[in-house]
Amino acid sequence: MSHFLRLTGAALCALILSGCATYGAGLTGAIEDLQKGDYVASEAKLQQALKPTGGDRLLHYLELGVVKHLQGDFAASNALLETAGQIAEDMETTLMSDLLLTLMSNPRQGPYPGADFEKVFINYYKALNYFGLAQLAQTDADRQAALDGARIESRRLIIRLNDLNTRKGNFKEAADEEQQTFTQLLKLFSALQGNLVDMDRIKYRDDAMAHYLTGITFEMNREYDDARISYQRAAEAYEKGFAKQYRLDDGVTEQAWFDTIRMMRLAGGYDSEWRRLASKKLSKARRAExxxxxxxxxxxxxxxxxxxxxHRKEMNLELSANPNMQALQLRPYFIGNDQAQLAWFYVLYADKGILDAVSNYLDAVEVGYVLNSFTKTVNIGPLWQTAEELGLVTAIGSSMRVTVPYYEPVKALGYSNLSVGGQSLAMHKASNPALMAVQEQMTRAGYDIQMALARSSLKAITAQSVGQVGGNFGGLLAMAGKLAAQLTDAAETRNWLLLPQEIRLRRVVLEPGEHALTLESQLPTGIKRYDNQISLQPGEIHFWRVRSLPELGHTQASPVKQLIKTSN
Structure with a gap:
């Protein structure tokens, strides 16, 4: 018996180590090399950590695609991202076949399908890569081929965003729904019950920055009316909700309208319309510009x-059965869970309304009021007898561990200023992938907890049934099986880690000739300065990309000067 217990303990220790490590922890070294500017070392560690087959295959191509982009190897980056796009598309139709494996083990053992916003960023990075290839082109034909590639990616972006609008509605439709009386009443009573998050308001339903990038692509190809359409879609998305949802700057909305009006002037045929739009959407200074x-x-x-x-992280919850209420109850472990985890649980899960008051009243003698502020009660009522017959109540016992993913609060980054031609211009916050990730996770919170409960319950019942046929060792086997199931349970902590937290944009017009550009960026580790000396010709569009990181050592800006010429 003691020998069996030692073997079981050793196995459980190994299972703890394999079951609880998060995806982000496994890429720490690669990220640190990236922050130092050592992209080659970062690539090597990513190759070692992420394999091109198995559950992490999508992330293998996504993370390496960004590193190759930063190295200036735009063709290799596009090849990797093209494969990533194909994998993501295939998984949209085959993911259900992996559901049972995921349910019986943990989500991290199944394939990572990518979030909607991450799939948009595949096309976004590919378009940027084509801009880079156009800059490196030795002939006009090669340069035009690269810009044609950017145009193709732009059209793919448009198709993907149209699909998002169809599935989730656009910002205008969401705003119209807000005004309906019945919808307003539902929100009123939802607030009465204590729900703090309106999931419909934080859906990723469109991407203004992606529309803006397609506008740049069409403008570079001298397709001014297509550029007008894309710039206008960007402006409307920013204005109707995208900027507010992701806490962006008003200046980027005005910039998108400014470029819409510029394209009207270049395309011709919009004389009265552009003047009316300029009067409505632009400040006096921008109209003069x-x-x-x-x-x-x-x-x-x-x-x-x-x-x-x-980094997406994992939070441990305690599941217990409450016969008095015929309910299942979830609480965070108060040892090992930090303030951010407790806040996530309270906002997204905890009972905060009438149900919470009932739970407090019924359980006050046992656990008190304070603890019940961090309780999620799942009333199963008539199904309680079914739960008992399935063996769920017995399998749960005194308590059972359940895991769900969460994000810590994302702190806003400091200022970024562009200096050129004697001007100091604030960079506009144009997109916020970090908040996209957090809000996407919030919208999945209900699904996550349902899957976590089902997964843990199924494994506990299985362990209990094994114990029932285990003879003299039945109780021990059941206990060991339950412990193993709980210790190996893990939440989905994978996400595309090499995406930026924020994307900032500034667009200026300059006289042809020599110019010095300086970008000053405030980061958590201090202020970084990036310099670029450029020579501009009439009609050129100069595209400068800067990757600014909270660095561990010296990091360069984009290793390749981004200069793309267009003939207007």
Whole structure:
């Protein structure tokens, strides 16, 4: 018996180590090398940590695609991201076949399918890569081929965003729904019950920055009316909810309208319309600026990818059965869970309304009021007898561990300023992948807890049934099986970690000639300065990408000067 217990204990220790490590922890070394600017070392560690087959195959191609992009190997980056796109598309139709494996083990043993916003960023990075290839092109034909590639990615982006709008509704439809009387009443009573998060308001339903990028692509290809359409879709998305949802700057909304109006002027046939739109959407200073953007001038587009995407983490919950209420109850472990985890649980799960008051009243003698502020009660009522017959109540016993994913609060990054031609211009917050990740996780909270409960319950019942046929060792086997099931349970902690936390943008018009650009970026580890000396020709569009990170050592800006010429 003692020998069996030692073997069981050793196995459980190994299972703890294998079951509880998060995805982000496994890539720490690769991320640190990236922060130092050692992209080659980062690539090597990613190759070692992420395999091109198995459950992490999508992330293998996503993470390496970003590293190759930063190295300036744009063709290799596009090849990796093209494969990533194919994998994500295939998994949209085959994911259900892996559901049983995931349910019986844990989500991290199944394939990672990618979030909707991550799939949009596949096309986003591919378009940027084509811009880089256009800059490196030795002939006009090669340059035009690269810009054609960017156009194709832009059209793929449009298709993907249209699909998002169809499935989740666009910002205008969401705003219209908000005004319906019945919808307002539902929200009123939802607030009365204590629900703190309106999931419909935080859906990823469109991407203004992606529309804006397609506008740049069409403008570079001199397709001014297509550019107008994309810039206008960007402006409307920013204005109707995207900017507010992801805490972006008003300046980027005005910039998108500014470029919409510029394209109207270039395309022709919109004389009265552009004047009316300019009067409505642009400040007096920006209306005056329209006349400066002539065909003989040059443009500079500065795109800063700032910070790193947050790591998705795991929170442990305690599941217990409450016969008095005929309910299952969840509480976070108060040892081992930090303040951010408790806040996540309270906002997304905890009973905060009438149900909470009933639970407090019925259980006050046992656990008190304070603890019940962090309780999620799942009333199963008539199904309680079914739960008993299935052996669930017995399998749960005094308590059982359940895991769910969460994000810590994302702190806003500091200022970014562009200096050029004697001007100091604030970089506009144009997109926020970090908040996209957090809000996407919030919308999945209900599904996550349902799957976690079902997964843990099924494994506990299985362990209990094994114990019933185990003879003299039945109780021990049941206990060991339950412990093993709980210790190996794990939440889905994978996400695309090399995405930036924020994307900032500034677009200026300059006279042809020599110019010095300086980007000053405030990061948690201090202020970083990036310099670039450029020579502009009439009609050129100069695209400068900067990757600013909270660095462990010296990091360069984009290793390749981004200069793309267009003939207006």
């Amino acid at each position: 329209l006349d400066l953007w002539t065909r003989d001038k040059a443009q500079v587009i500065v795109l800063e990818h700032k910070g790193l995407a947050p």
